[in-house]
Amino acid sequence: MALFGKKKTPGxxxxxTPAKASAxxxxxxxxxxNMTITGSVSGDGDLIILGAFExxxxxxxxxxxxxxxxxxxxxxxxxxxxxxxxxGTVTARNKIHLDSTARVKGHMHTPKISxxxxxxxxxDLQMSGGNRPxxxxxxxxxxxxxxxxxxxxxxxxxxSAFTTADKK
Amino acid sequence: xxxxxxxxSTSLLSKNVKIEGEIRGEENFHVEGRFKGAIxxxxxxxxxxxxxxxxxxxxxxxxxxxxVRGNVLARKQLEIQPTGKLFGDCTAQSIDIKxxxxxEGRSKMLKSSPAAAARPGHGK
Numbered sequence: 001m002a003l004f005g006k007k008k009t010p011g012x013x014x015x016x017t018p019a020k021a022s023a024x025x026x027x028x029x030x031x032x033x034n035m036t037i038t039g040s041v042s043g044d045g046d047l048i049i050l051g052a053f054e055x056x057x058x059x060x061x062x063x064x065x066x067x068x069x070x071x072x073x074x075x076x077x078x079x080x081x082x083x084x085x086x087x088g089t090v091t092a093r094n095k096i097h098l099d100s101t102a103r104v105k106g107h108m109h110t111p112k113i114s115x116x117x118x119x120x121x122x123x124d125l126q127m128s129g130g131n132r133p134x135x136x137x138x139x140x141x142x143x144x145x146x147x148x149x150x151x152x153x154x155x156x157x158x159x160s161a162f163t164t165a166d167k168k
Numbered sequence: 169x170x171x172x173x174x175x176x177s178t179s180l181l182s183k184n185v186k187i188e189g190e191i192r193g194e195e196n197f198h199v200e201g202r203f204k205g206a207i208x209x210x211x212x213x214x215x216x217x218x219x220x221x222x223x224x225x226x227x228x229x230x231x232x233x234x235x236v237r238g239n240v241l242a243r244k245q246l247e248i249q250p251t252g253k254l255f256g257d258c259t260a261q262s263i264d265i266k267x268x269x270x271x272e273g274r275s276k277m278l279k280s281s282p283a284a285a286a287r288p289g290h291g292k
Contacts, residue, residue, distance in 0.1 A: 027182055
């Protein structure tokens with residue numbers, strides 16, 4: 001009963017305004033479903049993506065991949081929630097959550113993971129200490145340890161293009 | 169924000185986020201962060217106070233409150249607000265440059281085609 005009463009309290013600070021979620025929350029980057037992005041995204045803050053994306057993500061914050069989103073490339077964030085489709089490498093510093101509509105193809109690195117029934121995951125998962133999941137990877141490829149921005153195993157053209165462009 | 173009838177959802181690039189690459193689609197786009205590359209949208213682009221865009225921008229209406237380095241094509245209207253800076257050429261059907269705004273470049277006007285009969289001046 002107490003719960004029900006609480007719910008309707010008019011004096012409670014009405015924080016949630018569901019009417020227009022995109023514009024007023026100034027810290028959440030939002031990519032709508034009719035937008036296609038190719039390239040690299042980096043920075044601080046949370047991000048919700050509903051559309052198509054091809055490239056690299058490196059984000060300090062939460063990344064939400066909505067149900068109809070389609071992502072190809074390497075993704076790195078503190079927390080990643082997947083509802084859509086992802087192809088590539090997914091690296092989370094804290095955790096990954098795969099919702100029931102998620103479809104992931106590729107590698108995942110994360111210290112913590114939760115997967116709901118219905119999620120599809122094709123690929124491999126690595127869970128290690130959490131600090132440097134990439135470094136723990138045992139690949140015979142020659143890697144210079146100083147450049148931790150580049151995923152060691154994936155010598156993709158897109159990845160290297162990103163890092164060189166970023167050095168500017 | 170000036171709205172066309174083209175897109176109903178607005179994407180946001182927030183302050184501390186940077187994109188390098190290309191954006192296409194049918195959306196309105198609000199930039200408060202940094203963007204480098206190219207923007208091609210069937211929608212409106214709003215570059216907010218903290219927005220820095222180094223890109224060619226193509227959209228229906230373009231409002232600049234921040235900084236743009238690149239060429240801007242506004243199929244309808246280009247607006248540079250008092251805090252706005254545009255370094256680059258602009259092409260638009262109508263331009264609105266407020267006092268205090270900075271614009272370095274060439275300007276070219278688009279003829280209003282019969283397809284775009286809805287004059288942007290009326291909607292304002």
